[in-house]
Amino acid sequence: MARVRFDKLRKVFGRDVVAVAGLDFEIADGSFVSLVGPSGCGKSTALRMIAGLEEPTSGRLLFDDRDVTGLEPRDRDIAMVFQSYALYPHMSVRENLEYGLRKRRVPAAERDQRVARIAAMLHIEPFLERKPRQLSGGQRQRVALGRALIRDPEVFLLDEPLSNLDAKLRVHMRAELATLHARVGTTMIYVTHDQLEAMTLSDRIVVMSQGVVQQIGPPEEVYARPANRFVAEFIGTPSMNLMAGELDEEGGKARFRRNGVTVPLPDSLTAAADARQVLLGIRPEDIRITADSGEATIPAQVAVAELAGAEKYIYLDVAGMQIIARTDADSPVRGGDRVGLHFRPDRLHLFDGTSDEAKAIRAG
Amino acid sequence: MTRSFRRSLAQGRTYLLVILLLLFVGFPLFWMLMSSGKLNSDIVRIPPVWIPFLPTLEHYEELFEVTQFGRWFLNSLLVCSLSTISAVTLGVLGAYSLSRLKVRGKELLGRSVLLAYMFPGVLLVIPLVLVFTRIGLMNSQVGLALAYLTFALPFVMWVMRDFLASVPVDLEEAAMIDGASRLEALRDVVLPQAFPGIIATGIFAFLFAWNEYLFAAVLVRSHDLQTLPPAMANFASAMDTRWGLIMAASTLATLPMAIAFAFVQKYLITGLGAGGVKG
Numbered sequence: 001m002a003r004v005r006f007d008k009l010r011k012v013f014g015r016d017v018v019a020v021a022g023l024d025f026e027i028a029d030g031s032f033v034s035l036v037g038p039s040g041c042g043k044s045t046a047l048r049m050i051a052g053l054e055e056p057t058s059g060r061l062l063f064d065d066r067d068v069t070g071l072e073p074r075d076r077d078i079a080m081v082f083q084s085y086a087l088y089p090h091m092s093v094r095e096n097l098e099y100g101l102r103k104r105r106v107p108a109a110e111r112d113q114r115v116a117r118i119a120a121m122l123h124i125e126p127f128l129e130r131k132p133r134q135l136s137g138g139q140r141q142r143v144a145l146g147r148a149l150i151r152d153p154e155v156f157l158l159d160e161p162l163s164n165l166d167a168k169l170r171v172h173m174r175a176e177l178a179t180l181h182a183r184v185g186t187t188m189i190y191v192t193h194d195q196l197e198a199m200t201l202s203d204r205i206v207v208m209s210q211g212v213v214q215q216i217g218p219p220e221e222v223y224a225r226p227a228n229r230f231v232a233e234f235i236g237t238p239s240m241n242l243m244a245g246e247l248d249e250e251g252g253k254a255r256f257r258r259n260g261v262t263v264p265l266p267d268s269l270t271a272a273a274d275a276r277q278v279l280l281g282i283r284p285e286d287i288r289i290t291a292d293s294g295e296a297t298i299p300a301q302v303a304v305a306e307l308a309g310a311e312k313y314i315y316l317d318v319a320g321m322q323i324i325a326r327t328d329a330d331s332p333v334r335g336g337d338r339v340g341l342h343f344r345p346d347r348l349h350l351f352d353g354t355s356d357e358a359k360a361i362r363a364g
Numbered sequence: 365m366t367r368s369f370r371r372s373l374a375q376g377r378t379y380l381l382v383i384l385l386l387l388f389v390g391f392p393l394f395w396m397l398m399s400s401g402k403l404n405s406d407i408v409r410i411p412p413v414w415i416p417f418l419p420t421l422e423h424y425e426e427l428f429e430v431t432q433f434g435r436w437f438l439n440s441l442l443v444c445s446l447s448t449i450s451a452v453t454l455g456v457l458g459a460y461s462l463s464r465l466k467v468r469g470k471e472l473l474g475r476s477v478l479l480a481y482m483f484p485g486v487l488l489v490i491p492l493v494l495v496f497t498r499i500g501l502m503n504s505q506v507g508l509a510l511a512y513l514t515f516a517l518p519f520v521m522w523v524m525r526d527f528l529a530s531v532p533v534d535l536e537e538a539a540m541i542d543g544a545s546r547l548e549a550l551r552d553v554v555l556p557q558a559f560p561g562i563i564a565t566g567i568f569a570f571l572f573a574w575n576e577y578l579f580a581a582v583l584v585r586s587h588d589l590q591t592l593p594p595a596m597a598n599f600a601s602a603m604d605t606r607w608g609l610i611m612a613a614s615t616l617a618t619l620p621m622a623i624a625f626a627f628v629q630k631y632l633i634t635g636l637g638a639g640g641v642k643g
Contacts, residue, residue, distance in 0.1 A: 086537070
């Protein structure tokens with residue numbers, strides 16, 4: 001097991017395609033960290049640099065205090081699960097599992113022992129003599145995990161390992177992965193574009209966009225206090241509602257204004273605000289819908305109410321903008337209704353400007 | 365017309381075409397085999413003797429007793445094996461480099477390989493003679509094998525590049541993470557995937573060398589060292605063409621290739637298919 005430290009790690013492809021613009025953070029020993037972001041954000045390149053499959057343009061990579069920047073993949077003591085599983089097609093499951101041990105000259109008796117242990121742990125004993133093409137997607141996935149686990153590596157890398165599975169199996173394997181990590185306790189670094197996977201599995205999430213880290217933190221924090229507009233929109237489904245408008249003041253109280261709609265802001269938010277152009281953010285579940293459009297509410301019109309099993313998504317029109325609210329499935333709201341909205345004041349987010357990098361405005 | 369009738373009509377047409385093609389390709393082989401068993405007088409008789417009533421082995425006997433056919437055959441085997449093994453070994457390594465490594469000017473290199481392959485042998489043979497004379501490779505089997513590399517190596521590289529490109533990179537990366545060096549990953553993981561391709565290209569490289577006449581005739585002059593094609597050509601001269609001998613020798617020379625193709629047919633089909641359709 002090891003701590004992984006990125007020291008200004010940077011990767012530029014060709015002359016000026018910046019894949020990773022400088023990673024500078026540390027992953028704690030034994031933790032489960034997800035690199036998450038849209039495709040092309042540099043997360044896979046970052047992972048491949050940890051694996052040694054991609055050479056950094058500059059910067060260093062350290063496992064504990066060992067500089068591994070220039071080491072070959074095989075000298076790093078890492079294991080990796082590929083999106084395609086990358087099982088060796090001409091070898092049986094047993095040979096696939098054993099390959100890394102053979103390369104490291106582990107004696108036959110110990111190899112058998114380890115294969116038996118891993119096979120039992122992942123429930124793949126019945127398939128040991130089969131070839132990968134004779135296995136189902138889920139079984140292949142398990143073998144790929146087994147091949148990585150069997151070596152007992154210092155760092156475990158996973159590159160979108162669940163994305164080739166169907167939805168049901170994906171949820172199942174997600175839970176298995178979490179159990180597995182709790183059991184083996186190895187440092188795991190997980191790359192995904194699926195923010196839900198990142199949220200459910202990780203101790204910490206690293207949100208990346210265009211080669212730059214946008215925010216690092218525990219899932220709850222990244223969700224509750226997104227650092228900028230990009231993170232706010234990327235994390236959470238449906239994503240956070242964002243409304244562009246202006247900061248205003250009335251009677252010493254700050255408020256948000258747009259097209260005649262005003263939202264009073266809590267003091268904690270306005271203390272730090274000095275920008276005039278802002279984005280106001282509110283998550284769908286932090287909006288309460290009331291039937292009457294009273295004094296303290298924001299008037300809105302319901303466009304569509306969508307039932308999604310246990311909950312309902314209400315698409316609303318507020319001052320010419322569409323926003324989404326999430327309610328209980330038994331909410332009586334229907335398309336065409338005029339309603340009043342109440343935003344939970346402690347769950348409001350304010351962003352400085354309207355660009356992707358617009359920083360969250362926080363209390364002093 | 366019913367649909368099933370139309371379908372069987374189409375099928376019949378396909379069969380007819382295949383049979384015609386088969387006759388076209390197969391007849392010379394049939395004629396060669398039959399003539400090799402005929403008496404000299406029957407070979408050129410008109411109307412032709414299609415199938416010899418009493419086959420004779422006299423041409424085969426003469427081949428081994430009077431000429432040095434056995435030696436030439438072994439010479440051919442030696443030269444072709446040497447050139448094929450070198451071409452496949454070097455070609456696969458070269459193709460792997462072209463398909464995987466990040467080298468500046470890789471595309472240009474790849475294309476120039478094709479150019480080298482398309483270069484006509486006639487134009488190469490004179491420079492080769494000049495160079496070989498200087499370095500003492502004239503009249504040598506190693507020299508001839510080396511000359512065969514001029515077409516065998518580009519051919520192997522060109523075909524294998526596509527084969528290797530179709531082997532997922534993930535596989536060798538997984539192997540390298542598992543503890544293999546790049547060469548070990550190539551040997552343990554990539555080559556087994558490309559095996560049908562290697563067999564197919566190897567067979568073709570061998571076939572080209574086996575049938576090659578020009579280089580063999582110019583670069584190797586001594587009778588003892590000659591390979592089959594130029595040696596057999598001596599059976600025909602301005603004065604006298606020994607048809608029986610030529611047919612018997614041709615039959616025996618065709619045999620190893622026919623056997624090889626029969627054995628590796630399976631690889632040949634998967635191999636050529638995999639190369640043609642990527643992924």
